[in-house]
Amino acid sequence: MSVTFWVVVPAAGVGSRMQADRPKQYLALAGRTVMEQTLQVFLDHPGLKGLTVSLAAEDPYWPGLSCSHDPRIWRADGGRERADSVLNALALLRAKGAEALDWVLVHDAARPNLAASDLQHLLASLADDPLGGLLAVPARDTLKRAGEDGRVEATVDRSVIWHALTPQMFRLGTLHDALAGALEAGATVTDEASAIEWAGGHPRLVEGRADNLKITRPEDLHWLAQRWQS
Numbered sequence: 383m384s385v386t387f388w389v390v391v392p393a394a395g396v397g398s399r400m401q402a403d404r405p406k407q408y409l410a411l412a413g414r415t416v417m418e419q420t421l422q423v424f425l426d427h428p429g430l431k432g433l434t435v436s437l438a439a440e441d442p443y444w445p446g447l448s449c450s451h452d453p454r455i456w457r458a459d460g461g462r463e464r465a466d467s468v469l470n471a472l473a474l475l476r477a478k479g480a481e482a483l484d485w486v487l488v489h490d491a492a493r494p495n496l497a498a499s500d501l502q503h504l505l506a507s508l509a510d511d512p513l514g515g516l517l518a519v520p521a522r523d524t525l526k527r528a529g530e531d532g533r534v535e536a537t538v539d540r541s542v543i544w545h546a547l548t549p550q551m552f553r554l555g556t557l558h559d560a561l562a563g564a565l566e567a568g569a570t571v572t573d574e575a576s577a578i579e580w581a582g583g584h585p586r587l588v589e590g591r592a593d594n595l596k597i598t599r600p601e602d603l604h605w606l607a608q609r610w611q612s
């Protein structure tokens with residue numbers, strides 16, 4: 383039987399690095415918005431129990447999307463940082479009946495190119511894992527550490543370096559407590575795994591596809607749009 387799971391999609395960012403006329407999750411990509419493309423792979427999966435999107439307080443775009451009426455999707459309040467947005471969504475899932483031991487997958491609204499095969503690979507790889515983990519890709523290029531003068535200080539051993547992607551998959555209770563604790567302590571938490579690490583855990587790295595790209599700058603969206611056209 384396939385594993386069942388809840389999904390949290392933090393989508394309350396403003397997309398400042400994108401410099402567009404609206405948050406990047408609402409820009410067009412292959413005939414729909416980035417957000418709709420991102421959600422589809424989860425809505426198509428038979429293991430989905432429910433999905434929460436965290437949205438900015440003033441978000442005029444979400445109500446216009448067809449998926450905003452989907453009964454499997456709930457809306458939570460976005461927070462100041464991505465981690466706050468995720469924490470709010472987890473609290474809402476608990477209120478909707480999710481249990482502490484249930485799996486939760488957290489996935490950026492700005493990653494519309496998650497392959498169904500990668501989602502399945504993550505679920506299958508972690509279903510029996512005691513902690514959980516994340517999709518990630520090994521570093522490909524030679525890595526340099528920069529000095530303050532902008533010159534190379536050293537070449538870093540890339541064999542132990544991975545890029546963290548999403549989804550990141552953990553038990554709801556574990557993730558909630560780790561995020562709440564890390565935020566309370568003022569720790570830097572850019573992804574769910576950082577919070578688990580802060581709490582002393584070692585999330586499993588599951589190799590995923592490098593084209594599960596986070597749209598961050600305009601060229602990322604152009605690259606994806608061209609790829610989806612061909």
Ligand SMILES: Nc1ccn([C@@H]2O[C@H](COP(=O)(O)OP(=O)(O)OP(=O)(O)O)[C@@H](O)[C@H]2O)c(=O)n1
Pocket residue numbers: 391392393394395396397398399400405407436460461462463464465467468490491492493596597598
């Ligand atoms: N307070 C925040 C900040 C970010 N996010 C979400 O977290 C994901 C990854 O963040 P990032 O790429 O940094 O998005 P933005 O914060 O929108 O971009 P920028 O940093 O360029 O402003 C995005 O889906 C974004 O909407 C969120 O839900 N709440």
Ligand SMILES: C[C@](O)(CO)[C@H](O)COP(=O)(O)O
Pocket residue numbers: 464490545546547548572573574596
């Ligand atoms: C969670 C994340 O997508 C992992 O790569 C990423 O850290 C979030 O975006 P940011 O650019 O770090 O804000």
